[in-house]
Amino acid sequence: xxxxxxxxxxxxxxxxxxxxxxxxxxxxxxxxxxxxxxxxxxxxxxxxxxxxxxxxxxxxxxxxxxxxxxxxxxxxxxxxxxxxxxxxxxxxxxxxxxxxxxxxxxxxxxxxxxxxxxxxxxxxxxxxxxxxxxxxxxxxxxxxxxxxxxxxxxxxxxxxxxxxxxxxxxxxxxxxxxxxxxxxxxxxxxxxxxxxxxxxxxxxxxxxxxxxxxxxxxxxxx
Amino acid sequence: xxxxxxxxxxxxxxxxxxxxxxxxxxxxxxxxxxxxxxxxxxxxxxxxxxxxxxxxxxxxxxxxxxxxxxxxxxxxxxxxxxxxxxxxxxxxxxxxxxxxxxxxxxxxxxxxxxxxxxxxxxxxxxxxxxxxxxxxxxxxxxxxxxxxxxxxxxxxxxxxxxxxxxxxxxxxxxxxxxxxxxxxxxxxxxxxxxxxxxx
Numbered sequence: 263x264x265x266x267x268x269x270x271x272x273x274x275x276x277x278x279x280x281x282x283x284x285x286x287x288x289x290x291x292x293x294x295x296x297x298x299x300x301x302x303x304x305x306x307x308x309x310x311x312x313x314x315x316x317x318x319x320x321x322x323x324x325x326x327x328x329x330x331x332x333x334x335x336x337x338x339x340x341x342x343x344x345x346x347x348x349x350x351x352x353x354x355x356x357x358x359x360x361x362x363x364x365x366x367x368x369x370x371x372x373x374x375x376x377x378x379x380x381x382x383x384x385x386x387x388x389x390x391x392x393x394x395x396x397x398x399x400x401x402x403x404x405x406x407x408x409x410x411x412x413x414x415x416x417x418x419x420x421x422x423x424x425x426x427x428x429x430x431x432x433x434x435x436x437x438x439x440x441x442x443x444x445x446x447x448x449x450x451x452x453x454x455x456x457x458x459x460x461x462x463x464x465x466x467x468x469x470x471x472x473x474x475x476x477x478x479x480x481x482x483x484x
Numbered sequence: 485x486x487x488x489x490x491x492x493x494x495x496x497x498x499x500x501x502x503x504x505x506x507x508x509x510x511x512x513x514x515x516x517x518x519x520x521x522x523x524x525x526x527x528x529x530x531x532x533x534x535x536x537x538x539x540x541x542x543x544x545x546x547x548x549x550x551x552x553x554x555x556x557x558x559x560x561x562x563x564x565x566x567x568x569x570x571x572x573x574x575x576x577x578x579x580x581x582x583x584x585x586x587x588x589x590x591x592x593x594x595x596x597x598x599x600x601x602x603x604x605x606x607x608x609x610x611x612x613x614x615x616x617x618x619x620x621x622x623x624x625x626x627x628x629x630x631x632x633x634x635x636x637x638x639x640x641x642x643x644x645x646x647x648x649x650x651x652x653x654x655x656x657x658x659x660x661x662x663x664x665x666x667x668x669x670x671x672x673x674x675x676x677x678x679x680x681x682x683x
């Protein structure tokens with residue numbers, strides 16, 4: 263199974279010191295792919311920022327250790343990225359003007375899905391995830407925040423977007439960690455519910471878009 | 485005062501009119517009206533998101549920082565504060581003049597000067613390593629994410645690191661207000677099923 267990673271999940275794993283878990287996860291699941299842009303975002307760009315340098319060095323170790331396959335940019339990827347960027351940034355309109363919600367980095371990850379035939383994107387932030395899974399929920403957020411009903415979704419463009427990326431699912435750092443728990447890929451001391459709970463909460467507090475209810479519900483279910 | 489009035493009504497200005505925006509920032513900064521400075525930074529952020537405009541977002545940062553400066557007793561009670569406040573107001577007056585001449589470059593430079601003065605003030609009197617401007621930008625970026633922008637888009641609009649925005653987002657109730665589309669169990673099951681299929 264191929265998974266394209268956005269930088270958010272890698273950062274969440276790094277900030278919670280779970281980066282070493284990525285290797286057993288990759289060996290169990292299949293291929294982990296990142297774009298050069300994600301590598302740049304996690305490693306090169308923050309190299310001179312002492313607040314983030316330790317995290318960048320840890321992530322670089324993972325990349326050098328071949329946990330991630332770094333997809334070299336090419337003309338095809340750039341073209342597809344620009345196409346996706348143009349579509350995603352015109353799916354929603356506010357007062358008949360396009361609402362630009364997605365950045366080049368995320369569009370590149372989405373483009374890579376189509377190019378590598380990956381069926382899954384690992385993304386911790388909600389906008390890209392909701393765009394793939396439930397654009398109407400995203401529309402409700404826009405309506406609520408902008409306090410207007412004059413926000414519309416262009417269904418035709420949304421269909422074009424889905425055609426570009428293919429049938430994919432989004433997973434978050436909490437889902438990957440829970441998978442590792444179920445598959446017993448974790449260090450022994452983490453194989454109890456109390457540690458799982460602490461880990462899921464820690465990932466949430468580091469920015470993963472998951473609710474308290476969802477975590478508690480999952481802990482009750484397993 | 486009617487409590488159902490929108491905050492735009494309280495502000496009583498059209499945020500797309502730069503001249504009025506600057507006038508309002510000056511007035512509320514002079515009068516130390518934290519509430520209206522806050523409404524201003526929110527309205528400007530919303531406008532910046534709709535217009536995808538980093539220049540407007542910089543004004544939101546200025547209004548936000550002014551409010552923060554005014555709320556810190558150790559800053560406004562300092563003997564040097566009146567001088568600093570005047571310097572910041574002078575920059576705003578200069579922006580007013582540049583708006584009349586239409587000198588966009590000079591407007592941008594003056595906004596940058598305001599940010600530098602705020603940073604300098606914070607370094608001089610503040611307790612924290614990370615300065616007020618960066619903190620403000622990070623907080624505003626998390627609000628932009630709350631408005632529905634992607635994390636990278638919000639971080640880029642505010643010129644801050646994604647890592648720091650993620651930390652702020654993690655401390656909010658944003659994710660708890662969102663609708664759960666698929667829960668953890670279903671997503672884990674998806675990985676298990678698809679891993680088997682693709683093998």
